[in-house]
Amino acid sequence: MSVESWIAEQKNRLIEDLVTFLRFPSISAQPAHRADLHRTAQWLRVQLEALGFTVSLLGDPPVVYGRYDGPTGAPTVLFYGHYDVQPPDPLEAWTSPPFEPRLTDEAIYARGATDDKGQVFAHLAAWRYLQQQEGRLPVSLHVVIEGQEETGSEVLYEVLAGQGQAWRSDAVLVSDTAFFSEEVPTLTVGLRGLLYTEIRVRGPARDLHSGTLGGVVENPALALARILVALKGPDGRIRVPGFYDRVRPPDAQERALWRSLPACESYYLELTGAPELAGEVGFSPLERVSVRPTLDVNGLWSGYTGPGSKTIIPAEAAAKVSMRLVPNQDPERIWEAFAAYVREVAPPGVTVEVERLHPPAPPFETPTDSPFYKAAEEALRVAWGKAPIPLREGGSIPVLSALSKAAGGPVILMGFGLPTDALHSPNEHFRWRQLWGAVKALTYWYKRVGSLPK
Numbered sequence: 001m002s003v004e005s006w007i008a009e010q011k012n013r014l015i016e017d018l019v020t021f022l023r024f025p026s027i028s029a030q031p032a033h034r035a036d037l038h039r040t041a042q043w044l045r046v047q048l049e050a051l052g053f054t055v056s057l058l059g060d061p062p063v064v065y066g067r068y069d070g071p072t073g074a075p076t077v078l079f080y081g082h083y084d085v086q087p088p089d090p091l092e093a094w095t096s097p098p099f100e101p102r103l104t105d106e107a108i109y110a111r112g113a114t115d116d117k118g119q120v121f122a123h124l125a126a127w128r129y130l131q132q133q134e135g136r137l138p139v140s141l142h143v144v145i146e147g148q149e150e151t152g153s154e155v156l157y158e159v160l161a162g163q164g165q166a167w168r169s170d171a172v173l174v175s176d177t178a179f180f181s182e183e184v185p186t187l188t189v190g191l192r193g194l195l196y197t198e199i200r201v202r203g204p205a206r207d208l209h210s211g212t213l214g215g216v217v218e219n220p221a222l223a224l225a226r227i228l229v230a231l232k233g234p235d236g237r238i239r240v241p242g243f244y245d246r247v248r249p250p251d252a253q254e255r256a257l258w259r260s261l262p263a264c265e266s267y268y269l270e271l272t273g274a275p276e277l278a279g280e281v282g283f284s285p286l287e288r289v290s291v292r293p294t295l296d297v298n299g300l301w302s303g304y305t306g307p308g309s310k311t312i313i314p315a316e317a318a319a320k321v322s323m324r325l326v327p328n329q330d331p332e333r334i335w336e337a338f339a340a341y342v343r344e345v346a347p348p349g350v351t352v353e354v355e356r357l358h359p360p361a362p363p364f365e366t367p368t369d370s371p372f373y374k375a376a377e378e379a380l381r382v383a384w385g386k387a388p389i390p391l392r393e394g395g396s397i398p399v400l401s402a403l404s405k406a407a408g409g410p411v412i413l414m415g416f417g418l419p420t421d422a423l424h425s426p427n428e429h430f431r432w433r434q435l436w437g438a439v440k441a442l443t444y445w446y447k448r449v450g451s452l453p454k
């Protein structure tokens with residue numbers, strides 16, 4: 001039976017299972033949901049065991065690990081995905097509750113629909129089809145589905161450190177990225193790195209009366225504002241000394257490809273809802289979100305923010321500041337330069353602490369000449385009727401470098417999301433066309449890879 005006929009026949013059952021998966025509020029950032037993470041991992045264990053995997057749950061929250069021994073001589077693939085999701089807040093911005101999936105003709109709406117449960121589910125469905133049709137999977141598999149991707153992958157890093165050679169694979173397959181658009185199937189060939197920091201500014205020993213003592217001490221909120229303003233110029237350039245030293249400029253071929261895409265200002269205006277675009281002068285919006293590094297304030301707080309007024313000079317102020325890095329920037333060097341610069345531009349009268357939160361992710365690139373990449377190109381051509389384009393994506397999957405080191409093979413980033421899926425935002429969704437297309441493409445890829453010489 002063709003995969004299309006099988007999907008048509010199994011559709012209700014598949015949707016029912018996806019809905020079950022999406023109902024678990026597996027929010028890794030919130031300790032209150034720890035039990036939900038365990039329940040989700042258990043559910044995955046049952047799914048994988050039914051497909052013939054030997055499953056273990058490693059650590060807390062568990063990394064779901066499944067092992068499948070394919071035909072002798074077939075390549076081994078490490079599949080990586082995550083079952084944890086971002087917090088759904090603000091709840092009032094959702095048109096239906098985030099953990100009660102809503103089905104429309106076009107899409108399924110729920111937190112995690114595209115990032116990453118829906119995409120993980122496409123693999124479960126492809127494996128189910130292959131098992132039912134052929135009695136076995138065409139490759140050997142290490143399946144690694146973690147519950148902390150959104151919060152730093154701490155357990156997976158530990159598990160990886162203890163693995164030695166156990167997870168050696170011929171290729172790594174990840175579906176946690178997106179197409180350029182519904183009409184432009186895409187293979188991701190690079191991801192930006194991530195460096196995440198927190199700046200804390202302290203002034204007086206406690207909040208002070210801003211009348212009786214206003215005028216003799218530095219205000220930490222203002223001091224923090226000065227630091228933040230010093231980080232980036234009005235031309236969008238980051239002012240940390242040496243920040244751009246190792247940034248590799250895009251090559252002519254890449255620039256020509258991007259110019260052929262309809263990634264104009266109006267596209268990003270619509271996507272963001274911002275009144276106007278901003279960013280680094282001299283680069284197109286698409287370049288600014290993929291091959292250029294950025295720096296952003298992700299949160300800041302200080303003083304009194306409740307209703308009405310409170311006349312104080314706050315004792316402290318703090319901000320979370322993150323940077324997306326590109327080849328060949330070195331996160332360690334950038335971190336040192338950043339911390340030194342923040343201290344240097346801080347005004348007198350306050351103390352400043354700069355801290356790095358979770359291990360930094362180096363920028364990531366993947367080769368396009370491996371047979372596994374070629375198989376992915378063919379798979380998307382078969383499922384979408386046109387050849388995919390290679391693109392670098394602006395986001396980061398921090399644990400990827402460690403995973404690819406453990407596996408040893410090339411990493412294939414064959415993701416099926418869309419930029420309009422509202423991942424990490426209210427009303428996250430995954431379009432049916434993307435889900436069923438993914439099942440078709442993945443079925444093709446696993447079969448094709450199964451026929452490669454080891």
Ligand SMILES: [Zn+2]
Pocket residue numbers: 082115116149176
């Ligand atoms: Zn994700």
